[in-house]
Amino acid sequence: MVRTAVVNRVQDLWVSLAGVGTGFPTGGVRVVVAPESRLCPPCWAGIVVLGDSGIATAPDAATAGFLRESLTGRPLRSAVEAERWSGERGVVDVLGPASLAYLDESEFRPATSDAGIARLPTGHPALARLVADVSEDDVGESGIDEITSAVFVVRDGAGVAAAAGYRRWPRSVAHLCVLTSARLRGRGLARAVASAAVADALRSQLLPQWRARPEPSRRLARQLGFRELGDQVSIRIAAHQVDSNGDRGQPGGRRP
Incomplete structure (x- = not known):
């Protein structure tokens, strides 16, 4: 390497x-x-x-x-x-x-627009509907309930269609967490909220990390510029x- x-x-x-x-x-x-x-x-x-x-x-x-x-x-x-x-x-x-994928700031490929992205505090009650709309496995895989950053979301009425944030890890690493409503996948919402979370991590001089097993999640990371290192x-x-x-x-x- x-x-x-x-x-x-x-x-x-x-x-x-x-x-x-x-x-x-x-x-x-x-x-x-x-x-x-x-x-x-x-x-x-x-x-x-x-x-x-x-x-x-x-x-x-x-x-x-x-x-x-x-x-x-x-x-x-x-x-x-x-x-x-x-x-x-x-x-x-x-x-x-x-x-294990990581993002160098020079290789970041953000979503074309952040219009419609809202910022909510961790634990905001609007996230509850999103969590209720997906499987327990999806919630666990996403790690959305462990983030320490603000939550970047696309709203769906009173609830949330997609959410992303990160948990601060040692050595100034930002571990990305993304979750999209099962009803609204395939519309680019995950990329939009993930892009906002990554941009926030980079502004804080953190190294974005994307750890994933499912191929759709890995593909999304590559679209944003992440490189799989291990x-x-x-x-x-x-x-x-x-x-x-x-x-x-x-x-x-x-x-x-």
Whole structure:
């Protein structure tokens, strides 16, 4: 991966989220024990691959050993492929993979117009109708209930047709969150509100991040100028996993 200012910031972000002293190696995946890692849910293992290298966190030494053994001799990209882990002995659940895309200000392609975009405070009651109009999975995927910025919306009568904002992450990163009414998709509303949220993040000198699994969301990010720099996956290991010596190890740990 060409080392640019954006790539450096992204690597610094994920190293900081690992919660221990580590760094991206020159190639392959570096595995570290990090009970407080924020790369994954509590008691899980987390893997982030950026370009030609990655880092992986494990809640304890036994799980770290499992990861090192599982990753040895495998192609780098397979570390963040759900299909690869779903068939692995001892892996009982997989979250992801999610693509990790970032936006350099010089590559921002804003929506052609911000007419009709309103700005609401976080938690505004008008958002409730939007949340009620979509599935629980869509709400969870969007992360709209976790934003810390203002909410940029297109109104739909007394309610909201589409909304976007961001949550401030460490290292001055703005994690974008977008949600559109299930009845009103395909009209460019998501791009309009997302563009407004991205512009606000850039004015605040934040690095916009777009983390997504569904292809429509990834396509929208590309339309705005985001570049996919890597992927993230979380895996949960069985409570008792046979190690390479046939002994039993018990993972533990938590995520903040």
